[in-house]
Ligand SMILES: Cc1ncc(COP(=O)(O)O)c(C=O)c1O
């Protein structure tokens with residue numbers, strides 16, 4: 519299995535190389551050269567299997583010979599051992615033909631744990647085997663950062679630097695990133711929004727002297743392994759609702775497009791998915807793009823679902839690559855145009871995108887009302903991101919079962935939930951004292967040179 523860049527001008531890599539490399543050297547994102555498929559029989563045989571067994575079946579074809587079967591099974595087992603729900607990703611029914619896929623039972627209470635716990639194990643295995651060290655720099659709007667810190671804290675051969683937008687994550691999200699005491703963890707509060715954090719991260723990857731000097735690695739969904747791990751729960755949930763004999767649709771609260779792109783990969787692998795619905799908050803660039811065919815950046819407006827406050831949606835590039843017939847030159851051209859704030863998508867590419875994806879938007883008021891409504895109607899407490907999903911999904915309910923992804927635990931966003939329901943959701947016991955802990959964080963400017971200097975100094979001190 520080889521991995522190629524969406525911009526068509528970077529070396530082809532193996533799974534392990536692509537995982538350790540992060541961004542391709544032409545600025546693009548790695549994708550598999552071909553998408554392996556599972557037969558109807560192989561999909562049907564997932565019924566009754568554990569999450570870990572399903573994960574092995576779904577991910578194995580992408581990994582090539584990087585790990586033996588036994589090694590890969592061990593990695594998967596360790597990745598999910600500390601989830602707090604036996605099913606890992608349980609389904610609950612919200613309404614007739616509408617189900618919620620709870621993805622927040624991992625250690626940091628967000629869907630990011632599914633991929634980050636796995637990546638943590640994969641990196642540890644590969645780095646030990648190669649006797650290498652890396653510097654991970656991550657950009658976060660709130661959840662990726664804490665998941666990455668949890669997966670990599672305390673390791674000798676990894677430093678983790680997390681850039682988060684100062685003042686734009688929830689207090690619990692901030693505490694999750696700033697309270698770990700491990701010396702390899704560095705929380706950096708950047709003066710800017712998430713798009714600035716992600717742009718500086720990509721700038722670091724494009725500065726080859728810095729990148730090679732610090733052995734930069736990425737654990738955002740830039741990293742293919744992140745997307746791959748998220749493909750699994752589309753299979754487990756669809757099979758428990760009757761796939762492959764029955765079609766299933768999914769609605770995905772969306773920001774950086776990694777999670778819904780994983781659903782698209784599941785579909786390409788043979789899972790009978792009727793519809794993939796992109797659910798956006800008021801930062802609705804993807805919904806506007808699906809409606810108009812023009813991808814036009816506007817400023818980010820802070821919302822009650824802060825993890826989705828994104829305008830430059832990194833993984834949309836992977837979808838464009840397929841929509842343009844895997845023409846890396848065309849994608850590179852669009853990304854060049856985006857530097858001036860916008861690009862127009864060709865009619866053919868839009869038709870392809872609309873074959874797979876539908877979209878919708880939830881306003882702040884609609885999100886609040888949806889949290890209140892779900893609690894009243896079925897006792898489910900939604901986080902604001904999941905509520906965006908449920909609100910948008912409601913417009914697409916029909917004969918095909920709809921699964922909405924619940925991407926974070928409500929206790930990470932107590933203010934938004936309290937406004938909607940009049941009560942604050944409790945943190946699980948392992949995080950109950952989170953708000954009382956001391957913080958360790960460095961305020962940083964939105965400046966590439968200053969960030970690179972700080973990172974080099976911190977590494978030198980270790
Ligand atoms: C809670 C939550 N929901 C939804 C999203 C959006 O997911 P994606 O960026 O994969 O589109 C994020 C951020 O990634 C998130 O943290």
Ligand SMILES: N[C@@H](CCOP(=O)(O)O)C(=O)O
Nearest residue numbers: 658659660661662738739825
């Ligand atoms: N919402 C994310 C943004 C980063 O997304 P990623 O999937 O590329 O890591 C977050 O919570 O940080």
